[in-house]
Amino acid sequence: MKTSKTLYKTFSIIIWSILTFITLFPIYWMILVSTRTPVELYGKPNLSPTFFEKIYWKNYTKPFIDGVFGDYLLNSIIIATSNALIVTILAVMATYALSRFKIAGAETIFFWTMTNRMAPPAAFMLPLFLLFTKVFKFGDSTLFDTKIGLILLYCVFNLPFAIWLLKGIIDGIPKELDEAMIVDGANLFTVFRKLIIPLAAPGIAVTSLLSFLFAWNEYLLATTLSSVYSRTIPTGLSEFVTTTGTEWGTMAAVAVVSMLPALIFLALVQKYIVSGLTFGAVKA
Amino acid sequence: MPLGKIKDMQFISLGYNYRELMFDEYFIGSIWRSIKFSIVTLFFELSIGFILALSLLSSFPLKAFFRSVHTLPLVIAPIVVGAIFKLFLVNGLGPVPYLAKEFFDFKFNYMSSENFAFWVLVIMDVWHWTPFVTLTLLAGLSALPEDPYESAKIDGANNFQIFIHITIPMLIPVLVVVVFIRLMDSLKIVDEVWMLTGGGPGYGTRFTGIHIWKEVFEKRSYGYSSAMSILYLYITIVICWFLYSVMVSRGKVDED
Numbered sequence: 001m002k003t004s005k006t007l008y009k010t011f012s013i014i015i016w017s018i019l020t021f022i023t024l025f026p027i028y029w030m031i032l033v034s035t036r037t038p039v040e041l042y043g044k045p046n047l048s049p050t051f052f053e054k055i056y057w058k059n060y061t062k063p064f065i066d067g068v069f070g071d072y073l074l075n076s077i078i079i080a081t082s083n084a085l086i087v088t089i090l091a092v093m094a095t096y097a098l099s100r101f102k103i104a105g106a107e108t109i110f111f112w113t114m115t116n117r118m119a120p121p122a123a124f125m126l127p128l129f130l131l132f133t134k135v136f137k138f139g140d141s142t143l144f145d146t147k148i149g150l151i152l153l154y155c156v157f158n159l160p161f162a163i164w165l166l167k168g169i170i171d172g173i174p175k176e177l178d179e180a181m182i183v184d185g186a187n188l189f190t191v192f193r194k195l196i197i198p199l200a201a202p203g204i205a206v207t208s209l210l211s212f213l214f215a216w217n218e219y220l221l222a223t224t225l226s227s228v229y230s231r232t233i234p235t236g237l238s239e240f241v242t243t244t245g246t247e248w249g250t251m252a253a254v255a256v257v258s259m260l261p262a263l264i265f266l267a268l269v270q271k272y273i274v275s276g277l278t279f280g281a282v283k284a
Numbered sequence: 285m286p287l288g289k290i291k292d293m294q295f296i297s298l299g300y301n302y303r304e305l306m307f308d309e310y311f312i313g314s315i316w317r318s319i320k321f322s323i324v325t326l327f328f329e330l331s332i333g334f335i336l337a338l339s340l341l342s343s344f345p346l347k348a349f350f351r352s353v354h355t356l357p358l359v360i361a362p363i364v365v366g367a368i369f370k371l372f373l374v375n376g377l378g379p380v381p382y383l384a385k386e387f388f389d390f391k392f393n394y395m396s397s398e399n400f401a402f403w404v405l406v407i408m409d410v411w412h413w414t415p416f417v418t419l420t421l422l423a424g425l426s427a428l429p430e431d432p433y434e435s436a437k438i439d440g441a442n443n444f445q446i447f448i449h450i451t452i453p454m455l456i457p458v459l460v461v462v463v464f465i466r467l468m469d470s471l472k473i474v475d476e477v478w479m480l481t482g483g484g485p486g487y488g489t490r491f492t493g494i495h496i497w498k499e500v501f502e503k504r505s506y507g508y509s510s511a512m513s514i515l516y517l518y519i520t521i522v523i524c525w526f527l528y529s530v531m532v533s534r535g536k537v538d539e540d
Contacts, residue, residue: 008342008344009344009345012339012342012344013344013345013346015339016339016344016346016347016350016354017350019350019354020350020353020354021335023353023354023356023357023411024353024356026368026371026372026411027356027368029368029371029372029378029379030367030368030371030372033371035378041377041496042376043377044382045377045379045382045398047379080313102453121472121474121493125496125497125500125513126496126506126510126513127508127510127513129500130506142420213359216361217360217361217362217363217364219362219363219474219475220360220474220475220493220497234363234364234475236363237363237367237479238363238478238479240367241478241479241482248371248377251367251371252367252371253365253366255287255368255371259360259361259364259366261462262359262360262361263356263359266352266355266356266359270352270355
């Protein structure tokens, strides 16, 4: 019995080490590429790490300081942050209402709000493009190629998902607590502010960070609905699709920078991510 | 029809675009390709993810570290994943073609045949999304109650029976969520594919999303692409709704 347990442990460690290697190696290679000169990248791949003094910083300065990628980065930050803020505020309120009050059709409302998540973005691209360029006209200006347009659009996609995530969490807060507070003379808004928000805080944090990530990572709609002023980092990265030869380092550098918020996100919510990921399917 | 001003649009009979769709072998082909891709990736992700989730239930050294690393691909943007794999696999730069040449004398070029490109994309998708399946199933598994296991053991059930008759039925709500989300996402895959293969070689990796995109922005056939979008949206909703009802109703029967 004891030997089989040790065997199992060794086996797990070996399997997971291989997995870790498979996960990290492509990322490691990308970081390596971003630190090398075009000449160093030519020929036999060199897998040893680059020394700090030898890092070829031009890969980073060329797109972000000399080029337009600095603007793209700023756009991405503005769009993703405002989107996360708006989505979180609206979603918490909506979920509270859905969870505490009887609303006709509340059982199927989830499937139908989720349909915009399951639809291929390609199905939205064309109608949205037409709406943004031809229909929503305010004088001479349209929503096309503006940051506010993208922010509003991402809210449409993120809200159902955020509500779905929060539903399980807010349903888990016992109704008796609400009632006790109301008996003590609190109004609904006080209950919401003093009870629901503090108790659902971890869930709200995960939700807002996931909304941020969605807006940060989204590519297809951003590239369709922007041309110059509201381009985000992923649309910039796609400009390297036809890249060959000398641009590999720059492409890797842009990819590394657009991966950074993901890493920060991971470090922040590592603790909550497992429990947040069941989407209300498990009522613990 | 290229699009002019809204007021210049004309109503053509409802059937026109849709009838043409039914005989458009490229469009129908792209739908089958997307469905095949979703089913293949779902199969690999579910089976690998399930095994990994089960192994994470027991404790072994460095478990927390392994799990954190495993979470990493989950948060990387699809288009960045495409870039990572391109840098990794492209000829003349990536280590994979070099090693394949050196050790197996194999000319690695993922754009050399349609099948090869398809399976490279499957590997990329499995790399990217298995962690999601693992973590979600892990959350589900660790929330299961203990009592049924104890009674089953007292009744003399072996591990395999416990797994089939207790773990799986109790896990169905979580499985529904996982299958649902993964299916939705892989049916609409565009970014990674666009970055890595651009839909080529030939029509080998032209999934429906990419097909519609190319129709819109390269051929500028707006009316026809709208019809495609509507039809594809409809197909996706039907597949998901069907799966959703089947799995939810089965879960309810098992509970009774």
